[in-house]
Amino acid sequence: MTLAGVGTLARLAHAKEERRAILIVRGNISKFTDEKAKIYRFSEEEFMSLPQNSITTSTTWTTRSRFDGPLLSSVLEHVGASGSRLDVQALDDYSASIPMSDLDAFGPILAHSRDGKRMTARDHGPLFVMYPRDKYPSKLNTPPAQAKFIWQVRRITVVH
Template identity: 75%
Template sequence: MIVNGHIGRFTDEKAKVYRFSEVDFMSLPQASIATSTPWTARSKFEGPLLFDVLKHVGAMGSRLDLMALDDYSVSIPVSDLKAFGPILAHTRDGKRMTSRDFGPLFVMYPRDQFPVKLNTLPALSKFIWQVRRITVVE
């Protein structure tokens, strides 16, 4: 996965991007969310908080533009990170996700904890899977 935009740390200074290696990504503190989605039964999702991913790259912005492998994109306000604590899940029910089953990375919100706020079409559009890039916008 690549993070670019308004960030302060780079693995490629010339391209102004941070490319997460598996080791980098898995060394971040891990969290879990047990929830259901319109696409999955209630499951336990694991991965770092999106906040910690951004902290690792020195992100400074108010919005995240995420892009999936199939070019689906969505914007997430940084305020969601504090309000809901979404994670960038790599594991579902103890199994690493692949591109065939919502992976390798899936933005997961605690939908069951906030059903009124997170069970709307605008909120559900933020549950982006197959994440390949995050752009931090001012």
């Protein structure tokens, strides 16, 4: 096999790992599943093993529902993250920033289920940043706050 062929195989293997990961975290983190790329790829099993929480709320896009998933702060703690904000990217390349201060102020989760049913890309999944909007309507039912309800989450970049 030529050197170019080895490089192609490595890129294909990397692409396969990216597709299998439910979430990829990068940026200012201290734990990695890929030391060379400086990223942490969560398998579905590992993600689901994190402590789970629920938020019952409505959103602009959903009726009042129970959303289940780990606290966003737990996901970040798992990878040794520190910084001032998160840049969250969705499957369709939509992205928005979340200040770290939101994690203490509102306790958002990275929801994988709605009313006990796993979400898919067709219904806001596989992961949806969920805030308790109904608990803090004056703060979370505004256009800037609604921009942080990111669905089809794929990547999180932790920024200093």
